Amino acid sequence: MSATFRTAVVRVPGGPDSIEIIDVPVREPGPGQIRVDIAGAAVNPVDLGVAAGFFHRMGLINQPEHTGMGWDFAGVVSAAGPGVDLPVGSRVAGLVGGFDRDFGTYAEQLIVPVRDAALVPDGLDLGEAATVPLNGLTAAQIVDLLGDGAGRKLLVTGAAGAVGGHILSLAQERGWQVTGLARAQDEAFVRGLGAGFTTEAAPGWDAVADTATLQEEGLALVRDGGVFVGVRPNADPAAERGITVRAVEVQADGARLARLLDATASGRLPARVHAFLPLDQVAVAHRAVAKGGVRGRYVLQP
């Protein structure tokens, strides 16, 4: 009998209880690929949209059998394909990008291109590392879209969230004068990252990074001729008043992720785990995230 592993999928999307954990045959990595024994996979807002069928309805998912759940992971390399110069036993983290795939990171193991993974530095726990790839890369790619700040004023909406929290730090490194819009109870977190804090912003910002998906309301906060960067590539608010409107679409990038993991290990970027849960309790985690107010990630452990 061939070996199998457990992986979480959705066949017919219908919310948290439609996520199934199935057994599938173990595969060997091909050229340029690694197989990773997963130690932790973060539960991100996008996963709730996949389980609910939001992205199926948008036409972004067309899997005939099932859709793999989970975008980011940390774990240990258990096999390396031809051309891979990474020893078995290496601690790595990475991102599985794109909606339309049959396997995801909520699983005991996963095969990924080695270029999409990065070494986790000694001293950074794999559970914490699992919270970095999707959120860190999205934040870094939002800051790329914003460019250098040169002292200009940036408002980050959803600043206490996983993506927003990373932007607070990364945008200051690029010369932005950063203020975070968040709930009143998030003030210490936002200020602790060196940013200004507000619960209600007046218009006039040079740029807005809109991770709270305020959309038109967020655009209205940008000054004439400023920059708006959103997180919904298929639902940008319409440009107005000479504002440049852009949206991030996160891409896997192992080299960039390595730098983000180093920054997390050294404490320059926040790593926030709300709780660890066994993979079997994926629906519990999804229901909790759906309620809102969770700070830090649920991390599923197979």
Ligand SMILES: NC(=O)c1ccc[n+]([C@@H]2O[C@H](COP(=O)([O-])OP(=O)(O)OC[C@H]3O[C@@H](n4cnc5c(N)ncnc54)[C@H](OP(=O)(O)O)[C@@H]3O)[C@@H](O)[C@H]2O)c1
């Ligand atoms: N396009 C891409 O490539 C991409 C990649 C990654 C993420 N995303 C999207 O980016 C968004 C943010 O992701 P995330 O992981 O950072 O989510 P998150 O951790 O849930 O953070 C969102 C934050 O926004 C806060 N918030 C919402 N409405 C607010 C308001 N009116 N005022 C102040 N704060 C408000 C939330 O607070 P409460 O919890 O209290 O409501 C939460 O702290 C999600 O929509 C996600 O799907 C897009």
